[in-house]
Amino acid sequence: MAASDDKLLKKFSALLLENDMDEIIACRLRSTMTKAWSLEGNLKFVEAGKNTFLLVFELLVDKRKVWYGAPWSFNRNLFALNHFEANVSSNSWTFPHSEFWVQVNGIPLEYYSEKAALTLAAKLGEPIPVDSFNPSKWSKYI
Structure with missing residues (x-):
């Protein structure tokens, strides 16, 4: 597996189903979810649009932990996850379903x-x- 393929495997697209999320809520989201997941490696939240983030995990084991631990919520709202697809605009990301x-x-x-x-x-x-x-x-x- 190429190094670039490995990097793609460590990413999620994520959507918080919250109305009017501001910067304070976004900061709380990052802090709260990072603590809730108790990850072994680092995690980077990259804002990709309204209430939409790219989650970049340092370790694949952490990504799996988050994926298989779903569903997740924040502030009484669903925090939907989907596997990241390269060469797809964040405007085209879809979150068709979530198990809960x-x-x-x-x-x-x-x-x-x-x-x-x-x-x-x-x-x-x-x-x-x-x-x-x-x-x-x-x-x-x-």
């Missing part, structure tokens, strides 16, 4: 089953399998 958890409260106990959870999830989008399905660990929600 949904908590449903007030479900009657007789519906605490994998089948019911998948049926509910299908109403919201495409359900994503999880490592374990253990209703005994649930409380008031699935």
Whole structure:
């Protein structure tokens, strides 16, 4: 793999779904997310447009940690990620979907089953399998 290819692998395009983000919020975003991710290497936020950033990771392991730890939020807004594509203008970057958890409260106990959870999830989008399905660990929600 060429060195330039390696650099491309360490990048994300990112969008914060927040109205009217100013410089103070952008600074807080950088600081908060860097701390939340507890990265081993350095991270650079490059502003690429309105509420849009290029994230440049020093280490590929850090990029993977952030990608597989998603979804992320900041200031009660989704922080969407997508893999960076070379030779594509930041105006053309798209963020077509984001995986996230949904908590449903007030479900009657007789519906605490994998089948019911998948049926509910299908109403919201495409359900994503999880490592374990253990209703005994649930409380008031699935």
